[in-house]
Amino acid sequence: MNRLAQSISRRWVRRAVAFGLALAAIAAGGPAGAQSPSLPVGDAFDSVPADPSVSPLSLVSAPSSPSEDSSNLTLNIGMPENGPKGLAMGLQLIALLTVLTIAPAILMMLTSFTRIAVVLGFVRRALATQEVPPTQVLLGLALFLTFFVMAPTWDRVYNDALKPYFDEEITLEETYKRAETPIRTFLFHHTRLSDLALFVRMSGVDQPETKDDIPTFVLIPSFLISELQTAFLIGFIIYIPFLVIDMVISSILLSMGMMMLPPVIVSLPFKIILFVLVDGWSLVIGSLVRSFG
Secondary structure (H helix, E strand, C coil): CHHHHHHHHHHHHHHHHHHHHHHHHHHHCCCCCCCCCCECHHHHHHCCCCCCCCCHHHHCCCCCCCCCCCCCECCCCCCCCCCHHHHHHHHHHHHHHHHHHCHHHHHHHCCCHHHHHHHHHHHHHHHCCCCCCCHHHHHHHHHHHHHHHHHHHHHHHHHHHHHHHHCCCCCHHHHHHHHHHHHHHHHHHCCCHHHHHHHHHHHCCCCCCCHHHCCHHHHHHHHHHHHHHHHHHHHHHHHHHHHHHHHHHHHHHHHCCCCCCCHHHHHHHHHHHHHHHCCHHHHHHHHHHHCCC
């Protein structure tokens, strides 16, 4: 058994070495764009003996005529066969993969996700429940609320831009322009003028006369700052009733001489029961969704 295992391991090592030498020979053969010679590495792999005295280099050789088996491994470096059109399609594929890579950042920058996630975080901190609800639950809730809020905007993007492009009715450039319009409308609707003016001044662009004159790279950070400002205002309003409960419990404990007992431990059940009695989740979620109306 040991001899059989050693024989098998030697065979696969020699196959790996032969395959590496074949790729090196292909990559080094000819200038970019020229047809590379074919190497009969497929047949050599099956004929590698277990005898260590046989060198793998003797099993890899370039063919002497172009009439070799077409199943051999080849590698072409250069312009695709269909010319610049194939190269353009490759670049579009790379751009698509890049967009998919930064999709989480796009989700946070161009949607209602930022405001919803921050407000839900304030709710958990105001209740002082530590990690309840868990972060995954809050982010999942914020994600699906984002889908709910952004559904009308995404429907416009699909019907006006993506669907005609998939039906080959418009070009890629026209698709980008049509998709940008509803998104910019949403961003403008929820961006404060003071934040927009701040980034216009810092960008150094000419004084815009209409919304169309404002670049998108100026609009996006303005929208994010406005979303954070709004989320903090909502968080302050959420904090007030729970702060009152903390102050009342702290005063009662101090008057009873129970100064060593943390008020947070005593006030936590009262916060939870108050939040449940007033149907707090419905109030918070309803207010959040209506704030994007």
